[in-house]
Amino acid sequence: MAISQTILGFITFTCLMHITKPSNLNTDTLLQGHEFTTSDRLISPTGWYTMSFFQREGSADFYLGIGKSAENSTDQNFWIANRDTPIHDPAPFLTIDEFGNLKIISNRDINSTIMLYSSDAGREVNNNNSTTSTSTTTTFNAILQDTGNLILREMNQNGSLKRILWQSFDHLSHVLMMGMKLGFDRKTGQNWSITSRRSEETYLSGSFTLALEPTTKQLVIWWKGNILWSSGQWSNGNFANLKSQAYQKDFEFDYYSDENETYVSYLASYIYIAPSGSVYGGASGSSFSCFSDYILSGCSMPSVPRCRDYDSLYRGSWNSYGVMSGKGFKFDESENLTNFDCWMKCLNNCSCEAYSYVNDDETGCEIWSRDSANFVATTNLTGGGRQIYFLVPRKNAEDRKKRTKLLSEIGGNTAISIAYNEIKERKKDGKTSDDMYIFDFQTILEVTANFSSTNKIGEGGFGPVYKEKLPSGQEVAIKRLSKSSGQGLVEFKNEAMLIVKLQHTNLVRLLGFCIDREERILVYEYLPNKSLDLYLFGSNHNTTLEWNIRCKIIEGVAQGLVYLHQYSRLKVVHRDLKASNILLDNQLNPKISDFGMARIFGLIESEERTNRIVGTFGYMSPEYAMMGVISTKTDVYSFGILLLEILSGKKNSSDYPFNLAFNAWKLWNEGEALTLTDTNMNGSYSPTQVLRYIHIGLLCTQDQARDRPTMLEVVSFISNENGDLPEPKQPGFCVTGPPEEERYTCSVRETTNSLTSGR
Missing domain, CATH: 2.90.10.10 (Bulb-type lectin domain)
Incomplete structure (x- = not known):
């Protein structure tokens, strides 16, 4: 009986085990x-x-x-x-x-x-x-x-x-334990690697990854897609850069490779990658880094901008707990930035003087420029402070001297914008002054979201251009000098100085600029219809420009050039007039832009020579392209090419054996000039008026500068439809010939270039 009860109890227990889910x-x-x-x-x-x-x-x-x-x-x-x-x-x-x-x-x-x-x-x-x-x-x-x-x-x-x-072990975190692998499986696609934490206060994945690189089969530390450190090749039981006795306890590996997989297995205690990129060895407790006194052999140091000393990668910073009185620029949380990432953001931004994390878990990034980096220290964390890191700038006094000198050379009355609202004209004795704003770089960072590509609307010889909105709500175009640009300080100063002094309805309006160490930035009024070349040859080509609009554009550009050549305080030759430098407002009114290449003349000067030929081939007059002769007739030639482009809807030289002016000249002599007209207009124009405009274009592009009309005469030709016009002579154009021939050898391209001529 006892045995039966025991069996029954066992069966009951077994059944209970099957119908319950024990812990x-x-x-x-x-x-x-x-x-x-x-x-x-x-x-x-x-x-x-x-x-x-x-x-x-x-x-x-x-x-x-x-x-x-x-x-x-x-x-x-x-x-x-x-x-x-x-x-x-x-x-x-x-x-x-x-x-x-x-x-x-x-x-x-x-x-x-x-x-x-x-x-x-x-x-x-x-x-x-x-x-x-x-x-x-x-x-x-x-x-x-x-x-x-x-x-x-x-x-x-x-x-x-x-x-x-x-x-x-196939899905590693931030620690490499004994027996774990680093490498890859060719059959399954499995990759074994460890990735740092985003900070010591969170387990979120950070910026550094230790892995076996498939091509070179070296251990590497990746940071944001770049190799920060490499181990060197495997030989004689270890990697070349890890053979030092300092590493022996912490970097013990066994290397294995066949047709299916390649990996190293870890043989010691453990190592892990810290959020800072340092590698800690569990066997010895030592830490090794590419940014400390215990530097790993095989480091590939990040490039440092010219505004920083190379030592700033090691000893060019200090930190303290406290608060900043000014608002910095905060990067988007979706970038998942670590404190190291934030340091690199600041280091590569020549105007950044301080940085810190944003969130309680010490992630995110906020940076401060010189004008906003006012620090108030606290004795401990209960004072509401956070750890702020400061970079020691390179040659700070020298940078300030350069900035002051540049502002003086630009001229006009300048004022630093505090509220960063739109410019308000100041009156002195009933006259408008030359006041304009110097924008603080911190504001430029905030407005452009650290020059995010999201709102980038173009890029020229000067650098990228962004469409942004000031805190006041005003839309602006922000042009930033590219570090790799062929243009530089001279062109920036030229453009800022000229547009400060030049005011005309057919010239683009400069709202202000920013000078901060290596940064050179121009802030313009934003013109929503962008540039003329998009309508003639580019993405807006299918948007037909009616004849009356084309006439308005031609007349507006001509009026702008007359102002530059004759009625402004300065006598200015633009030198780079072309369709992409004609911007259009919301009514398709033209505004001449990009004065970086412009040349200022004395009021009694008529021409000069230069060894520095700048501009865009195809729009350059023959005497300027080949001999460096600059005069107002240089712009007249460019205007003639632009006029013919507007009439035909075709790029100069891209569709013809020589150039557009030569083709127009050929058709003019054959009595077929109207065939030059853009077919997109569907005949909605006056043939007589079109022929007169072609006639004017041919007069402007004549080979000899003395034969071309002035822009004031061009405006008269346009406005007086019944007036007689002189017969045009052969235009200047480019051909390929032997050097001994007195002809011009040129090429045509659509980017602005700077050349040095030996003539």
């Missing part, structure tokens, strides 16, 4: 269908390692991690299942479902399930809308090994191993 307390195995909760642990057979849910101090989020059993600190977890997807649920659990899927379930939000492994069998069954298991002969479990590796296994019915489905 896995202090075992090494998670069984299929069981729920591993926040109160449970998996412990490896010898007790060396433990897996559990944990929380960082002060945080309600849960992570699933594996760490050493003897360590109580959560920072000792060398593997974290969900480092970038913390669970916002007080009762998450880990489970293996009927299909062998290993997943973390959130009771609060079923859609936030984290799938660590998804089986092909499970996907097949789900696609067939079946609720039955794909196999009745296998089961699944996960076991924590004494290496610290969590393995998901498919088991045969007799308890033997069928296959390994997944393992945590």
Whole structure:
């Protein structure tokens, strides 16, 4: 009887085991269908390692991690299942479902399930809308090994191993433990690497990755897609750059490679990459970095702009806790910036003097320029401060002298904009002054979101141009001098100085500029219809310019040139007049832009020579292109080419054996000049008026400068439709011939270039 009762009790216990889901307390195995909760642990057979849910101090989020059993600190977890997807649920659990899927379930939000492994069998069954298991002969479990590796296994019915489905060592975090691999599997595409944390206060993935580079098969540290450090080639049991005795305890590897996989396995205690990019060795406790006194051999240092001393990579900064009285520029949170990233942002921005993190977990980035970097120190963190890092600028006094000198050379009355509102004209004795604003670089950063490509609208010889909006709401075009531009300080000064002094309805309006160390920036009124070349040859080519609009553009450009040549305070030759430098406002009124190449004449001067030929081939007059002779007739020739382009809708020289002017001259002599007209106008023009404009274009492009009319005469020709015009002579154009011939050898391209002529 006692035996029967014992058997009955055993059967009852067995049945209860099958219909309940007991907790896995202090075992090494998670069984299929069981729920591993926040109160449970998996412990490896010898007790060396433990897996559990944990929380960082002060945080309600849960992570699933594996760490050493003897360590109580959560920072000792060398593997974290969900480092970038913390669970916002007080009762998450880990489970293996009927299909062998290993997943973390959130009771609060079923859609936030984290799938660590998804089986092909499970996907097949789900696609067939079946609720039955794909196999009745296998089961699944996960076991924590004494290496610290969590393995998901498919088991045969007799308890033997069928296959390994997944393992945590294939999905590393920020720590490399003994037995782990760095490398790649050619068959499965698996890549083994470790990635730093974003800061010491978070587990989010950071900027540095230690991996085996597939091409060179060297260990490398990647930062933002760049190789910051490389180990050198493997030889005689170690990598070339790790053979120093200083590294022996921390960098012990075994190298393996065949047709299927290449990897190095780690043989020592552990190493990990810190958010700063430093590598810490668990065996010795030493740290090695490309930016410290213990520098790793094989570092590839980032380039440093000319405004910084190279030593600023090491000792060119100091830090303290406190607050900044001025508002800095905050980078978008989606950039996932670390403190190291923020340092690099500041280092490569010549106007940046301080930087710091933004968030409580010490992530994000805010930088301050000279004019906003006013620091108030605090004695401790309870004072509401954060750690602010300051860069020591290079030759600061010299930079300020250069800036002051440049402002003096530009001339006019300048004032630093405090509110950064639109310019308000000041009156002195009833006259408008030359006041304009010097924009603080911090404002330019904020307005352009650190020169984001999102609002970039073009790029010329000077550099990129951005469409942005000032805090006042005014739309502006911001032109930034490119560091690689062939143009430079001379052109910037020229443009700023000229547009300060020149005011005309057909000239683009300069609102202000920014001079800050290496930065040279111009701020213009924004013209919504962009440039004329887009309508004639570019993306807006299908938008027909009616004849009356073309006439308005021709007349407006002519009036602007008359002002430059005759009626402004300065006598100015533009030297780079072309369709892309004619901007159009919302009424398609033309405005001449880009005065970087302009030449200022004395009021009694008529021409001069230069050894520096600048401008755009195809628009240059023959005497200027070949002999460096500059006069107002240089612009007249360019205007003639532009006029013919507006009439024909064709680029100069791109569609003709020689150039557009020569083709017009040929058609004029054959009595076929009207065939030059742009077919997009569909005949909606006066033939007589078109012929008169072609006639004017031919007069402007005549070979000899003395035969060309002045721009004042051109305006008279345009306005007096019945007046007689002189007969045009052959235009100047470019041909290819031997050097001894007195002809011009040129090429045509659409970018502004600076050339040095030996003539």
